Amino acid sequence: MRVLIVGSGGREHALAWKIRQSPRVERLFIAPGNGGTALEGENVAVDVDDIPGLVKLARTKKVDLVIVGPELPLVLGLTDALEKENILCFGPGAYPAQLEGSKAFAKSLMSQAEVPTAGYRVFEDFNQAVKYVQGRDFPVVIKADGLAAGKGVVVADDFEQAREALDDMLVKQVFGKAGERVVIEEALSGEEASFLALCDGRNFLLLPSSQDHKRIGENDTGPNTGGMGAYSPAPVLPAAKYQETADLVIRPMLQHLEQTDQPFKGVLYAGLIFSEDGPRVLEYNVRFGDPECQPLLMRLDSDLLEVIMACVHGRAAERSLQIKDEASVCVVLSAGGYPARYTKGHEITGIEEAETDPLVRVFHAGTAYKDGRLVTSGGRVLGVTALGTDLGDAIERCYRAVEKISFEGMYYRRDIGQKGL
Structure with a gap:
C-alpha cells in the first residue's frame, strides 16, 4: 500500500514510525513532514492547508490511503475532496470536523446528543456578552468559537478579566475570524x-x-x-x-x-x-x-x-x-522562549545516545536537516517518549533519555506524569 500522512509535528512522526512497521506498506509519504519523518518515509513540501495540492499529491503518487494528523485540513474539507477522487482518508468530513472547528457547533451537538458538558451561551455582540457575564458567578470560561491554535480559551476569575477577554475577541479581534463568536460557559473543576x-x-x-x-x-x-x-x-x-x-x-x-x-x-x-x-x-x-x-x-x-x-x-x-501493559510518558523539549518568540537553527545532539535504551523513542516535531546537520525549526522540537513497567519507571527512563539530548535554549517541564503518581 502507498500511504500519505498529512502534518509536520511529533504526532506525525509517531504515526509514520508506527505505520512504517506494517508489512502492508510499500511507500510512505509525509506532507510536509519534519527531520524525523524523513527517516521513516519521503517528505513532500505541500502545506497542510493546501487542499488542492494535497489531493494532487495523493493522485500523482497513486496513494491508497491518506491519514490526517492536524485538524485544519479536516475542517477545510480534505476528506471530502479526496472522496471525490475515490481516495480513502482516515479523518472526518468537513461537517463532523466542525466538532473541533467551532466550539458553538460542538456545544450544540453535545446538547442534541445528550452528552454531559458545562452549561453555556453563545454571543456575537460584545455588549450582550458583557451584560451576561455581569450576572454570573466566577470563574467563567470564555472561548473563541473557531480554531485559535490552542490559545483561544480564557478562564476569567473576575468581571474585569472577562470583559478584557471579550474585548480582545469580539472587538479587537486578536484571533481574527476565530473570535467573531464566543462561547461563555461555567468553569468546571476536577482532573x-x-x-x-x-x-x-x-x-x-x-x-x-x-x-x-x-x-x-x-x-x-x-x-x-x-x-x-x-x-x-x-x-x-x-x-x-x-x-x-x-x-x-x-x-x-x-x-x-x-x-x-x-x-x-x-x-x-x-x-x-x-x-x-x-x-x-x-x-x-x-x-x-x-x-x-x-x-x-x-x-x-x-x-x-x-x-x-x-x-x-x-x-x-x-x-x-x-x-x-506498560505505562508510557512523553516529555516535550521546546525552544527557549516558546510559546512566545523563539529562535531556530540550533544544532541538536544526543538523540542516538538517548535511544540506546530500547524502551525509548525520540519523536521529532520542530526539526529539519540543514547542511547534513539536524537543527531546530519550531517551538516544540522533540518528544522524548519511554515505556516503563509502571508510570514511575517510565518517567525515570524518559528523563534519563532527556538528559542526553541538547540544543541551545532547550527547555522542558520536569514534572510530566507527576499527577499520575
Whole structure:
C-alpha cells in the first residue's frame, strides 16, 4: 500500500514510525513532514492547508490511503475532496470536523446528543456578552468559537478579566475570524483526561486513557502551549471505566452524527474533566492529540494500518486493539522562549545516545536537516517518549533519555506524569 500522512509535528512522526512497521506498506509519504519523518518515509513540501495540492499529491503518487494528523485540513474539507477522487482518508468530513472547528457547533451537538458538558451561551455582540457575564458567578470560561491554535480559551476569575477577554475577541479581534463568536460557559473543576476512539462511522475501538500537560510552566503555570508532555494511562480514568465513559461521551455523538447522515470516521478525541457530577466533555477534537499520540502509539501492539483500514471500510467491530501493559510518558523539549518568540537553527545532539535504551523513542516535531546537520525549526522540537513497567519507571527512563539530548535554549517541564503518581 502507498500511504500519505498529512502534518509536520511529533504526532506525525509517531504515526509514520508506527505505520512504517506494517508489512502492508510499500511507500510512505509525509506532507510536509519534519527531520524525523524523513527517516521513516519521503517528505513532500505541500502545506497542510493546501487542499488542492494535497489531493494532487495523493493522485500523482497513486496513494491508497491518506491519514490526517492536524485538524485544519479536516475542517477545510480534505476528506471530502479526496472522496471525490475515490481516495480513502482516515479523518472526518468537513461537517463532523466542525466538532473541533467551532466550539458553538460542538456545544450544540453535545446538547442534541445528550452528552454531559458545562452549561453555556453563545454571543456575537460584545455588549450582550458583557451584560451576561455581569450576572454570573466566577470563574467563567470564555472561548473563541473557531480554531485559535490552542490559545483561544480564557478562564476569567473576575468581571474585569472577562470583559478584557471579550474585548480582545469580539472587538479587537486578536484571533481574527476565530473570535467573531464566543462561547461563555461555567468553569468546571476536577482532573482532566484525554480519551480517544478510532471510529468507523458507527462502531469504535478505544485507546487507553492519557493526560496532557498544556501549560508551559511546572505545576501547570504560565501560558497555554500545544502541549508539553503526556502520559498513559491516566489513573483518573482506569480501564475498568472505559466502556461506561465511552457510552457517555463517544457512542452518543457517533450515533447522532450517523442519524444526521454525517458518519464520523477517524479519531474522536474527548477532552474530559472529572467533576463532582462525573465526567464532562470540555471539548472534542477530531484527530490524534499531540503529544498524546506519542505515548499512546508506544503502547499500541496492533498493526495501526490494519486497524485504520478496518475503520475506513466500516469494519471496526471485527477488530480489537492489543495494548501493552506498560505505562508510557512523553516529555516535550521546546525552544527557549516558546510559546512566545523563539529562535531556530540550533544544532541538536544526543538523540542516538538517548535511544540506546530500547524502551525509548525520540519523536521529532520542530526539526529539519540543514547542511547534513539536524537543527531546530519550531517551538516544540522533540518528544522524548519511554515505556516503563509502571508510570514511575517510565518517567525515570524518559528523563534519563532527556538528559542526553541538547540544543541551545532547550527547555522542558520536569514534572510530566507527576499527577499520575
